[in-house]
Amino acid sequence: MAAKSTRTTLILAPWIFTLGFFAIWEAAVWAFGISRFVLPAPTAIAEAIYQYQAQLLRHSFHTAWMTLAGFGLAVVFGLLLGMALGASRIIHAGTYPLLVGFNAIPKVAVVPILVIWFGVGWQPPVLTAFLISFFPIVVNVATGLATIEPETEDVLRALGASKRDIIMKVGIPRAMPYFFGSLKVAITLAYVGSVIAEYNASNVGVGNLMARASADFNVPLLWAALIALAVLGVIMYAATALVEKRMTGWAQRSQFASQ
Amino acid sequence: MSAFVDIHDVTHIYAGSEDGQPAVEGMNIKVQEGEFAAIVGPSGCGKSTVMKLATGLQFPAKGTIIVDGKQVTAPVKLAGMAFQNPVMLPWRTTLKNLLLPLEIVQPHRGRLRSHRKEYEARAEALLTQVGLAGQGSKFPWQLSGGMQQRASLCRALIHEPKLLMLDEPFGALDAFTREELWGIIRDLHAAQRFTVILVTHDLREAVFLADRVFCMSARPGRIIAEREIDLPRPRDIEITYTQEFIDIVHELRGHIRTARDAA
Ligand SMILES: Nc1ncnc2c1ncn2[C@@H]1O[C@H](COP(=O)(O)OP(=O)(O)OP(=O)(O)O)[C@@H](O)[C@H]1O
Numbered sequence: 001m002a003a004k005s006t007r008t009t010l011i012l013a014p015w016i017f018t019l020g021f022f023a024i025w026e027a028a029v030w031a032f033g034i035s036r037f038v039l040p041a042p043t044a045i046a047e048a049i050y051q052y053q054a055q056l057l058r059h060s061f062h063t064a065w066m067t068l069a070g071f072g073l074a075v076v077f078g079l080l081l082g083m084a085l086g087a088s089r090i091i092h093a094g095t096y097p098l099l100v101g102f103n104a105i106p107k108v109a110v111v112p113i114l115v116i117w118f119g120v121g122w123q124p125p126v127l128t129a130f131l132i133s134f135f136p137i138v139v140n141v142a143t144g145l146a147t148i149e150p151e152t153e154d155v156l157r158a159l160g161a162s163k164r165d166i167i168m169k170v171g172i173p174r175a176m177p178y179f180f181g182s183l184k185v186a187i188t189l190a191y192v193g194s195v196i197a198e199y200n201a202s203n204v205g206v207g208n209l210m211a212r213a214s215a216d217f218n219v220p221l222l223w224a225a226l227i228a229l230a231v232l233g234v235i236m237y238a239a240t241a242l243v244e245k246r247m248t249g250w251a252q253r254s255q256f257a258s259q
Numbered sequence: 260m261s262a263f264v265d266i267h268d269v270t271h272i273y274a275g276s277e278d279g280q281p282a283v284e285g286m287n288i289k290v291q292e293g294e295f296a297a298i299v300g301p302s303g304c305g306k307s308t309v310m311k312l313a314t315g316l317q318f319p320a321k322g323t324i325i326v327d328g329k330q331v332t333a334p335v336k337l338a339g340m341a342f343q344n345p346v347m348l349p350w351r352t353t354l355k356n357l358l359l360p361l362e363i364v365q366p367h368r369g370r371l372r373s374h375r376k377e378y379e380a381r382a383e384a385l386l387t388q389v390g391l392a393g394q395g396s397k398f399p400w401q402l403s404g405g406m407q408q409r410a411s412l413c414r415a416l417i418h419e420p421k422l423l424m425l426d427e428p429f430g431a432l433d434a435f436t437r438e439e440l441w442g443i444i445r446d447l448h449a450a451q452r453f454t455v456i457l458v459t460h461d462l463r464e465a466v467f468l469a470d471r472v473f474c475m476s477a478r479p480g481r482i483i484a485e486r487e488i489d490l491p492r493p494r495d496i497e498i499t500y501t502q503e504f505i506d507i508v509h510e511l512r513g514h515i516r517t518a519r520d521a522a
Pocket residue numbers: 273274275276277282301302303304305306307308309478
């Protein structure tokens with residue numbers, strides 16, 4: 001009985017807290033008479049969302065596209081490079097300093113270079129998203145491949161397995177939970193990358209919409225765009241988390257990743 | 260008659276060892292075909308190293324290793340191995356884990372696809388022999404530690420290897436399960452007569468199972484005693500309570516103590 005009521009409370013808790021958060025926000029704006037240029041009330045933001053819904057939708061779709069394109073590139077490239085790194089100690093030792101150095105660069109700093117190369121357009125957001133998100137994929141795939149238990153390797157090698165056999169039979173399946181785990185991080189980063197680049201170097205996308213709203217002092221639109229970003233981010237994150245769960249159920253049930 | 264496994268005057272230094280001290284030095288081990296050999300010795304004396312040398316996973320700095328009439332210059336391709344850690348692949352069912360060696364070793368590798376049913380039946384039969392009948396469709400992480408260890412034994416045997424290498428396979432198990440598995444490995448060996456090299460810390464285990472026990476010194480490992488166990492076969496677990504058995508265990512314990520004290 002007690003356990004059941006705890007469970008209902010747990011299910012309701014996120015809703016109650018979220019609604020409470022917006023209610024307190026709304027009340028505070030009214031109570032302290034905060035100007036809508038500083039902090040619009042949630043109702044004002046909702047109004048703006050309704051008013052600009054067509055624009056928000058169009059730009060959100062564009063941002064989603066940019067993010068997914070960059071993310072897709074990062075997945076392909078990250079998988080390939082990660083496998084090369086995990087399979088060959090020479091490649092690993094040789095490229096690791098370069099990779100770490102590259103990863104240390106704040107990717108926003110790359111946007112001006114991309115603008116010089118490609119001008120303002122779809123390339124800067126896609127490439128920024130790609131550059132910012134491939135690293136965690138590489139590291140995770142390489143780790144999954146490189147941390148095969150020595151005993152497993154011994155069992156297979158004593159049977160005459162080649163390096164290729166070991167990678168195909170053990171390395172790749174073993175690296176999959178690491179790979180899918182890294183996707184959640186990568187999609188979040190790709191999203192940051194595409195929005196930043198849109199803000200600086202694009203004529204479309206939520207980032208660009210915010211840049212323009214900011215220039216026009218259209219504060220409610222700015223906040224509406226922010227909410228659109230939050231919603232889009234949650235959708236992409238949840239979709240990736242779902243894919244991860246689908247693909248690597250065995251790892252979660254066997255507590256493989258936490259070993 | 261030449262031995263099936265002949266380790267002759269072998270010294271091994273690990274490439275990664277910091278002090279450059281050999282792990283084993285001047286090793287001599289001869290195991291006949293079909294024989295059950297056990298290696299005992301203090302921890303860190305190089306028992307696992309002997310396993311790696313005999314299977315071609317490591318190569319000696321000095322000396323020769325001959326397995327099945329051929330000098331070992333590459334991984335041997337015929338050995339089944341099982342360790343203290345069962346290392347089953349968690350994304351494969353137990354049955355698929357068992358089939359893994361068949362995906363590697365010829366001629367099975369080429370035949371597996373077309374003769375899948377036959378091989379699955381073989382795996383099921385092995386599972387039944389170790390008391391895991393009908394458990395093949397479970398994932399390894401749905402099995403207990405002892406059950407996983409049995410499955411790992413099956414995996415080591417599925418391709419009918421001529422050489423079985425066991426590195427403390429029962430080390431992590433409780434006493435009852437361990438004795439049960441002794442019986443299983445004894446019966447499998449009696450039926451199929453493969454050659455076994457078993458590394459163990461447990462002297463009773465060594466005496467109960469083996470035809471011949473090698474005692475190693477502390478690092479760098481050498482063979483300091485070789486004892487033939489001529490207790491009649493088939494041996495029942497009751498034999499471990501006879502005076503004769505206990506005397507042999509005592510004798511071996513004496514060798515190990517000398518080895519430890521010398522270190
Ligand atoms: N890969 C390695 N690189 C360097 N030194 C190693 C390596 N593997 C083992 N050694 C060293 O070789 C010696 C023998 O190790 P080995 O694993 O053969 O011992 P063992 O007899 O199996 O011990 P235990 O009974 O604890 O399993 C040890 O001193 C160990 O430190």
